[in-house]
Amino acid sequence: MHNNAHVHDSGAGSDLLILAAFALVIVIYIGAAVYSGRRYKKWPISRILFWVLGVMCTGSAIAGPLADRAHIDFTAHMIGHILLGMLAPIFLVLAAPTTLALRTLDIQSARRLSKLLKSWPVRFVSNPIIASILNIGGLWILYTTDLYRAMQHTIIVHALVHFHVFFAGYLFTASMIYIDPMPHPFSYKFRMIVFALSLAGHDILSKYIYAHPPSGVMRTQAESGGMFMYYAGDAVDLVLIFLLCYQWFKAIRPRESLAI
Amino acid sequence: MEFKPRNQNNHSIAEIRYAHSSRNLWSGILFGIGLIAFIDEAIFHQLLHWHHFYDKSTSNIGLVSDGLFHALSWFATIGSLFMFADLRRRKGLWLNRWAGGILLGAGSFQLYDGIIQHKLMRLHQIRYNVDIRPYDLIWNVAAAAMIVFGIFLIIQTRRSTLNVKADSHHAQ
Numbered sequence: 348m349h350n351n352a353h354v355h356d357s358g359a360g361s362d363l364l365i366l367a368a369f370a371l372v373i374v375i376y377i378g379a380a381v382y383s384g385r386r387y388k389k390w391p392i393s394r395i396l397f398w399v400l401g402v403m404c405t406g407s408a409i410a411g412p413l414a415d416r417a418h419i420d421f422t423a424h425m426i427g428h429i430l431l432g433m434l435a436p437i438f439l440v441l442a443a444p445t446t447l448a449l450r451t452l453d454i455q456s457a458r459r460l461s462k463l464l465k466s467w468p469v470r471f472v473s474n475p476i477i478a479s480i481l482n483i484g485g486l487w488i489l490y491t492t493d494l495y496r497a498m499q500h501t502i503i504v505h506a507l508v509h510f511h512v513f514f515a516g517y518l519f520t521a522s523m524i525y526i527d528p529m530p531h532p533f534s535y536k537f538r539m540i541v542f543a544l545s546l547a548g549h550d551i552l553s554k555y556i557y558a559h560p561p562s563g564v565m566r567t568q569a570e571s572g573g574m575f576m577y578y579a580g581d582a583v584d585l586v587l588i589f590l591l592c593y594q595w596f597k598a599i600r601p602r603e604s605l606a607i
Numbered sequence: 608m609e610f611k612p613r614n615q616n617n618h619s620i621a622e623i624r625y626a627h628s629s630r631n632l633w634s635g636i637l638f639g640i641g642l643i644a645f646i647d648e649a650i651f652h653q654l655l656h657w658h659h660f661y662d663k664s665t666s667n668i669g670l671v672s673d674g675l676f677h678a679l680s681w682f683a684t685i686g687s688l689f690m691f692a693d694l695r696r697r698k699g700l701w702l703n704r705w706a707g708g709i710l711l712g713a714g715s716f717q718l719y720d721g722i723i724q725h726k727l728m729r730l731h732q733i734r735y736n737v738d739i740r741p742y743d744l745i746w747n748v749a750a751a752a753m754i755v756f757g758i759f760l761i762i763q764t765r766r767s768t769l770n771v772k773a774d775s776h777h778a779q
Binding site: 544546547549550554555558585593596599600601 | 660661665670671673674677678679681682686689692693696697
């Protein structure tokens with residue numbers, strides 16, 4: 348099964364590099380939280396915790412034992428993708444990185460950042476429908492074409508797929524759950540409908556993988572991987588649905604009761 | 608806190624309920640769909656192992672239908688409970704109408720599952736290696752019974768009945 352030695356050999360050295368990069372990302376976030384906390388309200392500890400958890404989920408998916416196993420074990424690959432594309436984005440979105448950046452940067456840079464967030468390309472990809480197509484559509488392409496096999500053979504493709512899964516997952520989560528400021532928000536009803544449809548796309552794909560193994564994956568592995576994708580995906584989406592409904596619940600609270 | 612006389616309070620509760628009549632119904636229907644899907648998954652898939660994750664006879668349209676309904680039921684369970692909490696917060700909860708919605712939602716989903724998904728799309732059968740007819744019969748008759756009781760409760764909780772009850776409270 349070790350026809351992927353090329354990807355596999357890049358082991359320990361690059362793992363250390365990745366580890367260092369992730370440590371840096373955590374240090375920058377905490378530094379920004381402390382720095383901006385001197386001028387504004389103290390940055391919540393919970394958000395720092397979410398950031399650390401999110402970075403750890405991302406890291407464990409792309410370096411270390413799980414990532415090594417993912418080359419030969421389809422279920423391990425699936426666990427990695429759930430961590431990278433679903434769980435890590437939830438934690439990172441909850442950490443509100445854009446809000447932190449806006450209050451840490453000097454006024455001019457912050458203005459530039461908020462201008463960028465309002466620009467049409469960002470507006471386009473943060474549309475729930477576009478974000479869902481990028482996220483779920485990307486997965487369909489990965490598992491129903493030869494891309495999955497190519498990913499196991501070429502390190503560039505491997506890296507690009509991981510980047511896509513992560514960023515599409517983050518984009519999708521951020522387009523559904525508004526924690527950071529959103530210049531052009533969509534209604535709750537619209538987001539809920541799009542969310543339910545993309546969840547369906549995810550469920551259909553996981554059963555499709557169960558029945559039609561991706562190229563180069565053995566049937567038994569495709570079956571356990573597909574089932575894992577189905578149930579673990581549901582479990583993580585449960586958190587997203589809860590957050591979305593909870594935001595709706597808070598937003599529609601009756602105002603009169605406050606006056607009494 | 609409300610400081611109105613009791614009669615007036617009752618009347619206003621009836622009015623609040625009516626104002627949220629359709630939200631009561633929808634919350635019930637969605638919760639019913641979620642509940643029956645949960646029972647299906649927990650009892651027939653996980654505990655009894657009668658249902659299968661995938662059946663070789665499953666058509667592609669069956670997979671699509673299964674995915675859509677699974678996602679809907681998953682979302683509906685949580686969403687409907689938040690709607691329920693919202694109704695309670697607004698003192699607009701109308702338990703009978705909500706229960707009617709549950710029965711209608713659960714019955715409709717079970718009937719769809721029993722006839723369209725199991726039989727037409729051949730997603731999977733209720734049980735394997737047995738004479739399937741009595742299982743199908745009980746499944747679909749139970750679904751129809753839930754629909755009938757659900758509709759009965761929903762008709763009972765129309766506006767006209769609400770007015771009668773509210774008036775009788777005033778008369779006392």
